[in-house]
Amino acid sequence: MSQATIQLPAGMEITGAIKPGYETVLTPEALALVAKLSRAFEPRRQELLAARVARAKRLDEGERPDFLKETAHIREGNWTIAPIPKALECRRVEITGPVDRKMVINALNSGADSYMTDFEDSNTPNWDNQISGQINMIDAVRKTISLEQNGKSYKLNDKTATLVVRPRGWHLDEKHVLVDGKRISGGIFDFALFMFHNAKEQLARGAGPYFYLPKMESHLEARLWNDIFVMTQNELGIPQGTIKATVLIETILAAFEMDEILYELREHSSGLNAGRWDYIFSCIKKFKLDKDFCLADRAKVTMTSPFMRSYALLLLKTCHKRNAPAIGGMAALIPIKNDPEKNEIAMGGVRNDKSRDATDGYDGGWVAHPGLVELAMGEFKKVLGDAPNQISKQRPDVNVTAADLLNFQPEAPITEAGLRYNINVGIHYLGSWLGGNGCVPIHNLMEDAATAEISRAQVWQWIRSTKGVLDNGAKVTADIVLKMIEEELPKVKATAPDGSSPNYDRAGQIFADMCTSSNFAEFLTLPLYEEI
Numbered sequence: 258m259s260q261a262t263i264q265l266p267a268g269m270e271i272t273g274a275i276k277p278g279y280e281t282v283l284t285p286e287a288l289a290l291v292a293k294l295s296r297a298f299e300p301r302r303q304e305l306l307a308a309r310v311a312r313a314k315r316l317d318e319g320e321r322p323d324f325l326k327e328t329a330h331i332r333e334g335n336w337t338i339a340p341i342p343k344a345l346e347c348r349r350v351e352i353t354g355p356v357d358r359k360m361v362i363n364a365l366n367s368g369a370d371s372y373m374t375d376f377e378d379s380n381t382p383n384w385d386n387q388i389s390g391q392i393n394m395i396d397a398v399r400k401t402i403s404l405e406q407n408g409k410s411y412k413l414n415d416k417t418a419t420l421v422v423r424p425r426g427w428h429l430d431e432k433h434v435l436v437d438g439k440r441i442s443g444g445i446f447d448f449a450l451f452m453f454h455n456a457k458e459q460l461a462r463g464a465g466p467y468f469y470l471p472k473m474e475s476h477l478e479a480r481l482w483n484d485i486f487v488m489t490q491n492e493l494g495i496p497q498g499t500i501k502a503t504v505l506i507e508t509i510l511a512a513f514e515m516d517e518i519l520y521e522l523r524e525h526s527s528g529l530n531a532g533r534w535d536y537i538f539s540c541i542k543k544f545k546l547d548k549d550f551c552l553a554d555r556a557k558v559t560m561t562s563p564f565m566r567s568y569a570l571l572l573l574k575t576c577h578k579r580n581a582p583a584i585g586g587m588a589a590l591i592p593i594k595n596d597p598e599k600n601e602i603a604m605g606g607v608r609n610d611k612s613r614d615a616t617d618g619y620d621g622g623w624v625a626h627p628g629l630v631e632l633a634m635g636e637f638k639k640v641l642g643d644a645p646n647q648i649s650k651q652r653p654d655v656n657v658t659a660a661d662l663l664n665f666q667p668e669a670p671i672t673e674a675g676l677r678y679n680i681n682v683g684i685h686y687l688g689s690w691l692g693g694n695g696c697v698p699i700h701n702l703m704e705d706a707a708t709a710e711i712s713r714a715q716v717w718q719w720i721r722s723t724k725g726v727l728d729n730g731a732k733v734t735a736d737i738v739l740k741m742i743e744e745e746l747p748k749v750k751a752t753a754p755d756g757s758s759p760n761y762d763r764a765g766q767i768f769a770d771m772c773t774s775s776n777f778a779e780f781l782t783l784p785l786y787e788e789i
């Protein structure tokens with residue numbers, strides 16, 4: 258493979274291979290923006306990550322979150338976010354998916370109103386995925402993206418979904434790019450490259466640079482993104498307020514700061530999304546040492562569980578009070594091929610999920626697969642009719658307290674099947690991730706980094722919690738888990754399409770370490786990233 262050459266700004270090093278074509282993304286001007294933002298904001302990112310660690314320690318010691326006293330005036334104030342641009346008014350169905358070229362084309366053509374292209378939960382952030390993802394974005398924005406694969410030709414339809422980009426969260430580094438000798442933020446890298454290459458082109462085409470911001474834990478983390486937006490808009494000479502961002506409320510701590518997050522981003526906000534899978538994971542992570550906390554089998558924790566219902570309703574009420582879109586999350590159900598009965602049950606699950614969100618007042622919701630767009634659209638249209646959204650629907654009847662957000666039910670059942678399922682899915686997902694694929698169908702469900710986090714976090718917690726007892730009376734222990742890992746690994750290898758890859762053996766070892774180590778890995782992607 259020949260190495261293309263690129264010109265680096267002073268103080269920057271790139272350790273990833275520069276394959277032909279990468280120079281179109283890694284231009285000197287684009288890298289200068291990456292370096293400028295990194296230098297300006299990396300110290301604050303590090304401070305905020307340190308604040309997460311300090312807060313987590315206090316939670317481990319028994320502190321419980323509550324709405325902040327110092328920001329009561331923001332919650333009580335009468336303000337709204339800036340008007341939403343036309344291109345983001347109608348988001349009844351949003352499809353999501355990794356930045357793979359074929360999937361980008363299929364998603365843009367899917368008939369959904371918008372498409373969140375994902376550098377995060379559904380993507381393994383290896384160097385090639387990140388850079389080829391940026392190439393795909395450049396071609397998608399200019400509508401020139403095409404592909405010949407397996408005898409099929411892919412190109413864009415005339416009408417495509419509005420593009421929204423999810424950069425990586427604050428916890429992830431981009432290890433292939435060093436500024437002044439240090440790794441930079443993955444999120445800043447993804448954001449800056451996308452902005453540099455596409456923002457002006459998107460504006461010229463009647464849309465704009467739109468983002469989804471993942472995994473934040475406080476309004477101060479949202480303020481950091483807002484300051485990055487302001488500097489970037491200045492650097493690129495585009496009007497302030499052009500960038501719009503929807504924040505995923507997918508941590509229990511952010512649920513206590515929804516108003517404050519919207520307020521920080523009010524000139525750049527396009528609402529909030531209920532990122533249910535990371536949210537469940539965050540609850541387990543933050544209360545992992547609480548002797549009273551222990552959730553039932555993963556499959557039993559749903560959007561109608563008390564704490565999830567409270568979170569979903571509070572998000573909706575908060576958004577509409579601030580004239581902001583409220584977007585629902587993802588049912589992990591996907592079409593099931595070759596089994597019409599099971600498929601009908603899965604489709605019924607998606608229908609119920611979207612129907613509940615639409616009836617509650619949500620303006621749209623996520624789907625994982627193009628085969629779900631029409632069905633989800635039908636449920637939103639039943640409620641919205643021809644209206645693009647229902648932001649005017651207020652929910653004064655909703656009153657959610659801190660205790661409601663922390664009402665962690667159900668606690669039972671925890672079953673052997675549930676434990677085995679978590680282990681099987683965890684190993685399968687980790688193996689696939691190591692091989693470069695961050696989103697996979699496992700047992701007919703969509704699995705990505707967020708769903709896999711729940712699986713491995715539950716196993717860790719059930720080993721340690723006195724409540725981690727199976728419904729047959731057996732206490733979950735490290736020995737039981739290690740034995741099950743041995744038993745599940747061959748089953749995973751037999752079912753994964755690339756099951757003969759050594760990645761699955763490695764995944765088994767990593768999963769075992771993660772579940773039995775006394776330290777709880779903050780994110781599973783952190784140790785995994787060091788392996789790729």
Ligand SMILES: CC(=O)SCCNC(=O)CCNC(=O)[C@H](O)C(C)(C)COP(=O)(O)OP(=O)(O)OC[C@H]1O[C@@H](n2cnc3c(N)ncnc32)[C@H](O)[C@@H]1OP(=O)(O)O
Pocket residue numbers: 352353354355359360361363364375378379534535587591592624625626627696697698702703704705707708
């Ligand atoms: C918790 C969260 O963060 S949710 C957000 C992150 N997760 C996601 O975005 C989920 C994305 N979804 C996916 O990756 C896939 O749908 C999977 C892995 C779940 C299932 O994949 P598969 O089993 O390969 O799907 P399947 O074989 O049915 O695909 C049929 C076609 O639809 C395409 N397709 C499937 N899902 C998507 C998608 N989300 N976007 C675009 N195209 C898609 C496939 O590429 C395939 O195209 P082709 O017929 O041209 O070859």
Ligand SMILES: O=CC(=O)O
Pocket residue numbers: 378505507531532533534535536586587707
């Ligand atoms: O990103 C979405 C989630 O559910 O997690």
Ligand SMILES: [Mg+2]
Pocket residue numbers: 378471472505507532534535707
């Ligand atoms: Mg998530």
